[in-house]
Structures are given as C-alpha cells and as structure tokens.
Amino acid sequence: MPAYLIVHADRRGDDPLIEDENLTVEFDAHWVTFSDAAGPCFVAPREGIRAVVRVDPEEDPLHEGPAPQKE
Numbered sequence: 001m002p003a004y005l006i007v008h009a010d011r012r013g014d015d016p017l018i019e020d021e022n023l024t025v026e027f028d029a030h031w032v033t034f035s036d037a038a039g040p041c042f043v044a045p046r047e048g049i050r051a052v053v054r055v056d057p058e059e060d061p062l063h064e065g066p067a068p069q070k071e
Contacts (some may be wrong), residue, residue, distance in 0.1 A: 001023075002021070002047065003019035003054070004019065004025055004034065005052070005053045005055050006033070006044065007049065007050045008048060008049065008050060009050040017055065018042055018069075020037075022037040025052060026045070027052075030047075031043055031045060032044050032052060
C-alpha cells in the first residue's frame with residue numbers, strides 16, 4: 001500500500017504519514033498534493049516541507065515463499 005512520510009521543514013517529530021491503496025503524490029511550483037480515488041485528500045505548501053519520503057513495508061524474511069509441506 002503506498003505510504004508517504006511528510007517531513008516538515010520547521011518541526012521535528014510531528015510528521016504525518018499518509019497511506020491509501022490508491023494514493024498518488026504530485027509536486028508543482030508551490031504545492032504538494034496527495035490524491036486518492038476520490039480526489040485530492042491532503043495539500044501542503046512546498047516551502048513548509050523538508051522532504052516527502054515513500055515508505056514501503058519491510059518484507060518479513062520469516063514469511064517469504066510458500067509454507068513448508070508435511071511429509
């Protein structure tokens with residue numbers, strides 16, 4: 001599921017994480033716009049954002065591949 005961490009330029013620690021199955025992000029000269037299937041859902045001024053980081057879930061190595069079969 002797409003998820004983005006929005007790192008604020010001025011604050012530390014209160015950075016929102018936005019996630020949605022159909023989430024997209026668009027950057028223009030002044031705004032960062034996050035949209036889902038219904039349309040824009042979060043808009044922030046670019047000057048107030050230090051970074052937008054894509055956060056992908058970590059793969060769990062214990063659950064990779066098919067389960068072992070009984071003999």
